[in-house]
Amino acid sequence: RYDANLMTGPTGNAFDNDAIGLDSYIRGMAAGGSKAEAYKRLTTLEENEFYTAYVTLSEVVSYEDFKIWFDGLDMEVGSPWCAVAEKTDEGFSASEIIGFDYGASGMCINFDREKYPHLSLLDAGSEVFPEDSPEIMQTHFVSMLRYMAGQEAFLKMIGRGYRVDWEGFAQNVEEHGLYVYGMVVMAKPDALIRMSEMEEVCYIYTTPIQ
Numbered sequence: 001r002y003d004a005n006l007m008t009g010p011t012g013n014a015f016d017n018d019a020i021g022l023d024s025y026i027r028g029m030a031a032g033g034s035k036a037e038a039y040k041r042l043t044t045l046e047e048n049e050f051y052t053a054y055v056t057l058s059e060v061v062s063y064e065d066f067k068i069w070f071d072g073l074d075m076e077v078g079s080p081w082c083a084v085a086e087k088t089d090e091g092f093s094a095s096e097i098i099g100f101d102y103g104a105s106g107m108c109i110n111f112d113r114e115k116y117p118h119l120s121l122l123d124a125g126s127e128v129f130p131e132d133s134p135e136i137m138q139t140h141f142v143s144m145l146r147y148m149a150g151q152e153a154f155l156k157m158i159g160r161g162y163r164v165d166w167e168g169f170a171q172n173v174e175e176h177g178l179y180v181y182g183m184v185v186m187a188k189p190d191a192l193i194r195m196s197e198m199e200e201v202c203y204i205y206t207t208p209i210q
Helices: 035-042 063-071 134-149 152-158 166-176 189-196
Strands: 051-062 081-087 099-101 179-187 201-208
Touching: 035 189, 035 201, 051 063, 051 189, 063 134, 063 179, 081 166, 099 134, 134 166, 179 189, 189 201
Parallel strands: none
Antiparallel strands: 051 179, 051 201, 081 099, 081 179
């Protein structure tokens, strides 16, 4: 029997979109309270436990710039899931929490490789790691959006997709590029505290790993 809670997402305002002027249907204070309250919570976490951390960057950056920054982190954090913003005439927008895994993880699946190029990064067939190529990662993300657009039965089953313009999002990324405003990582409190003190980070909301 299908469990409707199996794919329940995080609280809608896990990222502090207001802090970076990111247009979103979710308004108001982020889930962890103020920045000071969220920082204080980091100091109360169990020292040797790993936590899921929703990290809001201080500004929306290109995938290339995000990669340079993340690869330069001198701390133990897991491979990130990147939250993607759409570029608009006024700036950037994040009407839904949508993104991609950084790195070639997952499994090989059967799909139309001409219609959905690089849908699976394991099929990238590149001489470099997929995450090292902005072109591959952008193509991968666009293909995922377009693949989801055709999964009407699946989206209805999980109660998702009614607000998402998958094709519009794909066209936006193709036209303007791949932009990241936050990430989700697994890390211990000491790494998260150090990260929260970096100028590139404006907010961190944490939850226990379930």
